[in-house]
Amino acid sequence: MGEDLNKPEYEIPPELKSSVSITTLDRIYNWSRRSSVWPMMFGLACCAIEMICAAASRYDIARFGMEVMRPSPRQSDLMLVSGTVTKKMMPLIVRLFNQMPEPKYVIAMGACASGGGPFKEGYNVISGVDNYIPVDVYIPGCPPTPQALMNGLITLQKKIDTQSIREVRWYKKGASETIPVPVLGPDIMDPREYDLIRQYTNQKLQNIDDPAAQVARQEKGS
Amino acid sequence: MSAQIITKNSDLLEKFPQYVKPDERTGYNGYVVSSDHLIDVARAIRDELGYDYLSSVTGVDYLPDGLMEVVYHFFKSSGGPALAIKSQVDRNNAVVPSLVSLYPGADFQEREAWDLFGIQFAGHPDLRRLLLWEGFEGHPMRKDWHEPYYEEDGKPFKSRWPDGKISLAEDKNPFHKNIAFPTGFDPDKWIPDDDSVLYSNIKNIISSEDESGLKTDYVIVNMGPQHPSTHGVFRMVVALEGETIRVLKPVVGYLHRNHEKIGERNTFLQNMPYTDRLDYISSLSNNFGYALAVEKLMGIKPPERAEYLRVIMAEFTRISNHLFAIGSLLNDMGAYFTPMLYAIEERELILDIFEATTGSRMMCNYFRFGGVARDLPEGIYEKIHDLAFERLPRKIDELDLYLTNSEIIKARGEGVGVLTPEDAIAYSTSGPVVRASGVPYDIRRADPYSIYDRFDFDVAVRYHGDVYDRYLIRVDEMRQSVRIIQQALTQMPKGPIQEGKPQYVVKVPPGEAYGRVEAPKGELGYYVVSNGKPNPWRYHVRAPSLINITPLEKMSLGNKVADTVIILGSIDIVLGELDR
Numbered sequence: 121m122g123e124d125l126n127k128p129e130y131e132i133p134p135e136l137k138s139s140v141s142i143t144t145l146d147r148i149y150n151w152s153r154r155s156s157v158w159p160m161m162f163g164l165a166c167c168a169i170e171m172i173c174a175a176a177s178r179y180d181i182a183r184f185g186m187e188v189m190r191p192s193p194r195q196s197d198l199m200l201v202s203g204t205v206t207k208k209m210m211p212l213i214v215r216l217f218n219q220m221p222e223p224k225y226v227i228a229m230g231a232c233a234s235g236g237g238p239f240k241e242g243y244n245v246i247s248g249v250d251n252y253i254p255v256d257v258y259i260p261g262c263p264p265t266p267q268a269l270m271n272g273l274i275t276l277q278k279k280i281d282t283q284s285i286r287e288v289r290w291y292k293k294g295a296s297e298t299i300p301v302p303v304l305g306p307d308i309m310d311p312r313e314y315d316l317i318r319q320y321t322n323q324k325l326q327n328i329d330d331p332a333a334q335v336a337r338q339e340k341g342s
Numbered sequence: 343m344s345a346q347i348i349t350k351n352s353d354l355l356e357k358f359p360q361y362v363k364p365d366e367r368t369g370y371n372g373y374v375v376s377s378d379h380l381i382d383v384a385r386a387i388r389d390e391l392g393y394d395y396l397s398s399v400t401g402v403d404y405l406p407d408g409l410m411e412v413v414y415h416f417f418k419s420s421g422g423p424a425l426a427i428k429s430q431v432d433r434n435n436a437v438v439p440s441l442v443s444l445y446p447g448a449d450f451q452e453r454e455a456w457d458l459f460g461i462q463f464a465g466h467p468d469l470r471r472l473l474l475w476e477g478f479e480g481h482p483m484r485k486d487w488h489e490p491y492y493e494e495d496g497k498p499f500k501s502r503w504p505d506g507k508i509s510l511a512e513d514k515n516p517f518h519k520n521i522a523f524p525t526g527f528d529p530d531k532w533i534p535d536d537d538s539v540l541y542s543n544i545k546n547i548i549s550s551e552d553e554s555g556l557k558t559d560y561v562i563v564n565m566g567p568q569h570p571s572t573h574g575v576f577r578m579v580v581a582l583e584g585e586t587i588r589v590l591k592p593v594v595g596y597l598h599r600n601h602e603k604i605g606e607r608n609t610f611l612q613n614m615p616y617t618d619r620l621d622y623i624s625s626l627s628n629n630f631g632y633a634l635a636v637e638k639l640m641g642i643k644p645p646e647r648a649e650y651l652r653v654i655m656a657e658f659t660r661i662s663n664h665l666f667a668i669g670s671l672l673n674d675m676g677a678y679f680t681p682m683l684y685a686i687e688e689r690e691l692i693l694d695i696f697e698a699t700t701g702s703r704m705m706c707n708y709f710r711f712g713g714v715a716r717d718l719p720e721g722i723y724e725k726i727h728d729l730a731f732e733r734l735p736r737k738i739d740e741l742d743l744y745l746t747n748s749e750i751i752k753a754r755g756e757g758v759g760v761l762t763p764e765d766a767i768a769y770s771t772s773g774p775v776v777r778a779s780g781v782p783y784d785i786r787r788a789d790p791y792s793i794y795d796r797f798d799f800d801v802a803v804r805y806h807g808d809v810y811d812r813y814l815i816r817v818d819e820m821r822q823s824v825r826i827i828q829q830a831l832t833q834m835p836k837g838p839i840q841e842g843k844p845q846y847v848v849k850v851p852p853g854e855a856y857g858r859v860e861a862p863k864g865e866l867g868y869y870v871v872s873n874g875k876p877n878p879w880r881y882h883v884r885a886p887s888l889i890n891i892t893p894l895e896k897m898s899l900g901n902k903v904a905d906t907v908i909i910l911g912s913i914d915i916v917l918g919e920l921d922r
Contacts (some may be wrong), residue, residue: 162568165917173689178687212567247511304475307478307479
């Protein structure tokens with residue numbers, strides 16, 4: 121057991137010191153969770169190659185207990201969004217996220233997943249996966265080196281360490297809500313934003329100078 | 343010089359005097375063919391002139407002239423320069439006959455041109471959008487189509503230069519997101535397409551087969567885009583009879599990151615780091631092709647030492663790519679991760695050299711127009727020397743020893759996913775895929791570029807065209823790459839690495855150029871059109887991964903699902919390049 125786990129704040133008799141550890145429930149709960157985070161085998165783009173390298177012999181994320189990559193979201197704890205998130209892919213990512221059981225974590229690996237990166241201005245690129253799903257750790261870099269990825273994983277472990285079994289969301293009633301899956305329309309549409317979209321496109325309709333609005337008004341009238 | 347374009351081909355002009363005209367714009371080559379007679383001309387090009395290989399099909403939007411142009415580059419599979427023909431049509435009614443019946447390799451490229459430019463190809467068997475989804479508003483590569491974060495047509499943007507201010511693109515968008523909607527659009531009335539055309543096409547194929555004999559139940563399965571053996575976000579829709587594949591339709595575009603649209607906003611040099619991210623396993627080869635295309639437009643050549651550095655880096659890239667390809671192919675076959683670990687061990691050593699020389703492990707951004715960015719740092723020459731003369735030959739032999747005669751690999755690979763040489767050429771496949779089918783088509787030999795004509799190496803060819811041969815050919819090619827590196831290291835002179843001063847903004851004269859290299863995955867071509875401004879007017883990437891999967895259905899039909907996985911693995915696709 122790790123040294124940080126055994127913090128009894130309580131006097132253990134010397135004859136028992138070699139065979140007994142005393143710890144808190146939170147600590148052992150978090151220790152066991154953070155030492156076997158199973159990432160989903162889910163590669164999007166360039167960063168996925170560095171993720172594979174991090175799993176290979178030189179860097180070896182097995183040291184964190186994280187080498188068990190599961191191809192199915194239903195068996196994984198961690199979604200490593202490793203690469204550019206496109207609008208065409210976004211509904212599928214949300215569905216995968218919804219299929220993951222709690223407790224679940226998301227790491228946005230690299231510039232693209234964190235904020236669009238070099239492809240931000242592209243018409244088919246999401247400016248950061250956090251527009252749709254909650255992200256726990258952001259890793260900068262294009263692509264982040266395996267060392268940077270490992271730093272991100274350690275940061276995630278630290279975050280897990282701070283959680284308490286009494287307060288975590290997955291033991292609360294009705295806390296685990298599913299995220300509505302975006303719809304591919306003329307552009308990607310978040311079902312939560314339909315009102316905003318309608319309001320804005322109608323506003324554009326009122327614009328008298330815009331020739332496109334004139335055509336659209338005529339179509340609506342007829 | 344690579345990919346010269348034939349300017350005088352009297353046969354073509356004599357045969358079709360009325361509707362074939364030489365392209366007389368300054369800096370342009372090839373012929374302009376009227377769209378009504380395109381099929382006849384293409385048939386003559388294929389059957390009489392012997393240009394059996396249609397390399398690239400792409401659209402160019404000449405907005406000021408109101409024209410939409412389709413550019414075709416034909417080659418002979420026996421080697422030699424290109425024959426470029428163009429067909430011009432009205433922008434608002436862009437209809438061009440499809441060449442799929444003559445050159446099946448045009449299939450995905452024509453679909454891409456329809457998707458991005460809105461050029462209709464009359465007679466195309468399955469003209470659906472390729473990279474975007476059905477229902478997407480507009481055709482984004484048209485010059486008058488603006489993305490939601492649109493600021494200006496070309497960089498550097500006035501808000502950033504000369505006295506730049508920090509601003510977020512999100513703040514200028516009403517949704518604070520990268521989205522835009524047409525005027526008066528009502529989201530509640532929208533019915534998503536959900537690939538209805540694709541599924542009904544598959545059902546039609548199935549039902550037409552049903553008419554003869556017993557009725558069979560088919561199951562339609564979606565493999566991907568989240569699937570461990572599709573090498574990224576690739577999706578195949580398959581119709582299965584038991585476990586046997588009856589129909590297979592690839593669906594791509596899940597990693598379409600608008601490389602070409604961004605490329606036309608960027609300045610010429612700004613595109614260099616973006617090319618790294620095309621085929622992200624072999625970034626230096628991508629740099630090579632783009633540098634060649636722009637250098638051809640500018641009419642410059644790099645100094646000797648830079649040429650050698652380019653070749654060394656490109657060949658190391660090929661080795662690292664093939665190691666990775668073999669590793670993941672064996673993963674797909676079920677040798678879960680063990681061969682991959684051996685392959686990545688060697689790849690890491692090559693990446694160390696890249697990191698020391700270029701500053702980055704993967705995204706090297708090393709080539710410049712007329713040279714390379716940096717010389718080899720101290721101590722790296724010795725490292726390269728050790729690797730090329732000692733370690734890599736030994737390790738490739740080791741890989742060969744462990745894997746090649748393995749009973750499992752033979753049983754899984756031999757006779758599976760066969761591609762005949764005729765099909766390989768007709769489907770425009772390139773690289774290891776075409777050479778494993780017995781066609782010795784290697785651009786380093788067929789149409790030499792850079793200094794490849796100085797080296798003594800063999801073009802690896804295998805003759806069965808199955809998965810096993812596509813594995814073997816990668817081992818062969820690694821050996822040849824080591825030979826090239828060894829010769830280059832011995833011959834490399836001292837001297838400058840950059841022609842003239844390094845420049846941030848290069849002056850590119852108006853014209854067009856098609857630069858192509860033998861990338862690890864196949865023929866990587868860049869079609870660049872300049873109008874004399876700092877930004878390219880058209881920037882197109884002929885991605886080998888995309889075109890190599892055109893015959894995937896043909897190779898997979900009648901095989902089992904598990905075989906399709908290794909057939910895909912043996913083609914070796916990278917989604918960054920496939921979707922761009």
